[in-house]
Amino acid sequence: MKNVILAIDGSGPSLEAAQFFAHLPHKDRLSLTVATIVQRPYIHSSYAVGELLEKAFERDKEFALEKFQEVESIFDGANVELNHVSPEGAIGESLVEIAKRDNADLMVVGAKGHSGIARLLLGSISDHVATHAPCSTLVVRPTELLGHSRPIRVCLAFELCQSGLAALDEIAQTPWKTGTEFHLLTVQTFLSDFIGERIADEGLELTKHAEQGLNEAKERLSDVAPNAQTHLLRTDHVGEGIVSFVEDNKIDLLVIGETPRSAVDRFLLGSTSRFVLRHAPCSVWIARNKLLQQVQ
Numbered sequence: 001m002k003n004v005i006l007a008i009d010g011s012g013p014s015l016e017a018a019q020f021f022a023h024l025p026h027k028d029r030l031s032l033t034v035a036t037i038v039q040r041p042y043i044h045s046s047y048a049v050g051e052l053l054e055k056a057f058e059r060d061k062e063f064a065l066e067k068f069q070e071v072e073s074i075f076d077g078a079n080v081e082l083n084h085v086s087p088e089g090a091i092g093e094s095l096v097e098i099a100k101r102d103n104a105d106l107m108v109v110g111a112k113g114h115s116g117i118a119r120l121l122l123g124s125i126s127d128h129v130a131t132h133a134p135c136s137t138l139v140v141r142p143t144e145l146l147g148h149s150r151p152i153r154v155c156l157a158f159e160l161c162q163s164g165l166a167a168l169d170e171i172a173q174t175p176w177k178t179g180t181e182f183h184l185l186t187v188q189t190f191l192s193d194f195i196g197e198r199i200a201d202e203g204l205e206l207t208k209h210a211e212q213g214l215n216e217a218k219e220r221l222s223d224v225a226p227n228a229q230t231h232l233l234r235t236d237h238v239g240e241g242i243v244s245f246v247e248d249n250k251i252d253l254l255v256i257g258e259t260p261r262s263a264v265d266r267f268l269l270g271s272t273s274r275f276v277l278r279h280a281p282c283s284v285w286i287a288r289n290k291l292l293q294q295v296q
Contacts, residue, residue, distance in 0.1 A: 002028055002029075002105060003030075003102060003105045004033070004104065004108060005033050005035055005099055005102065005106070005107045005108065006021065006032055006034050006035065007036075007107070007109045007125070007129070008034055008035065009036065009091070010064070010066075010067040011110065013110030013111060013140070014067075014110040015067075015070065015071075015110075016140060016142050017108055017109060017110035018034075018070075018074050018075075018108075019074055019146055020140045020142075020283060021108050022074050022075055022078060023145070023146070023152060024152075025174060025175045025178050026175070027173070027174075027175055029079045030081065031081050032075065032080045032083070033083045033084070033102060033104075034083065034084050034085070035086075035087075035094075035095060036064035036065075036067055037088075037090075037094045038087070064086045068084045068086075085098060091125050092125045092128035092129055092132075093128075095109070096128075096129060096132045096134070100134050104133075104134075104135045105136065106135060106289075107129055107133045107135055108137075108138045109130075109138070109140070110126065110141075111126045111139045126139045127278075130277055130284075135289055136170065136285065136286060136287050136288050136289045137285070138284070139286075140283045141280075141281065141282055143250070143252045143281075143282050143283070144250070151179040151181050152179075152181070152252050152253060153181045153183070153250060154180055154181070154182050154253045154254075155182075155183040155185050155245065155246060155251045155253070156168065156182075156184050156217070157187070157254060157255065157256040157272075157276070158186050158213065158217050159213070160186075160209065160210065160212075160216075163257035164257050166287065166289075167256065167287035168217050168220055168221070168257075169220075170257075170287045171255050171285075171287060172221055174224060175224050177223075177224055177227075181227075182221070183229050183230075183251070184217050184228050184229065185230075185233065185245055186210045186213065186214055186230075186232050187233045187234075187241035187245075188207065188210050188232060188233065188235075189235065207232070207234075214230040214231075214232060218230055239272045239275030240279075242254070242276055243275075246280050246282055247281060252282055252283060253284075254280050254284050256285070257286075258271070258273040258286050258287070258288045273286055
């Protein structure tokens with residue numbers, strides 16, 4: 001991860017996203033582009049009203065520069081090269097275009113929805129970016145981490161499959177060993193034992209397979225997260241199991257892999273990553289970079 005886009009709109013959630021990202025460790029010097037999108041108002045009006053709107057637009061541009069300066073202070077002394085872009089346009093679409101243009105590794109955005117109802121609303125900028133960005137996406141929700149001296153709590157929702165291994169490979173690039181409480185979680189849907197012995201035997205084999213995958217993932221992370229803990233849960237619904245674990249363990253950052261899909265498929269709801277993104281009470285890192293590199 002070397003090329004990061006940080007979306008800032010001056011709101012509290014976006015500045016919290018900057019502060020949260022500043023807490024994450026990284027090995028190499030980062031190129032961090034702060035993007036503050038300015039929307040020019042278009043309205044059929046008199047010349048006088050149009051002039052007022054233009055002045056408001058200019059004030060918005062000045063405000064964007066002020067917020068970039070705030071971000072500069074947050075990253076003061078950090079091993080990052082800060083840049084600022086402030087294009088005009090629709091915010092979600094503009095952020096996706098910036099990520100494409102700059103070949104970004106990660107897009108960081110703040111999530112404004114904190115309640116269960118707010119997280120279910122479609123059409124938010126964070127939802128749009130997480131769905132359409134051609135790179136991994138970090139959607140930041142505030143937890144009690146900021147303002148406290150405790151270590152960050154990270155959970156990788158892992159599955160022994162292509163997208164899970166790609167997410168593991170991506171997250172292993174971060175030196176988490178700097179005091180991080182790291183969890184490796186696999187959620188397995190269970191088959192009722194009373195259905196029959198053959199089904200029960202197949203369930204046992206799946207459990208052994210999942211345990212083996214967790215042990216291999218822990219070994220893969222031994223250099224960057226030597227104290228990683230493994231967890232195997234059995235539940236009816238994978239997404240609900242992940243969210244419950246996050247809530248019970250007060251996780252700050254949940255990492256989950258996602259398989260690249262077609263433009264049409266991205267609009268289909270129900271995938272685990274989208275369920276988690278909307279229901280988890282913590283920041284969510286949707287890791288797709290490594291798999292994108294493999295399919296290109």
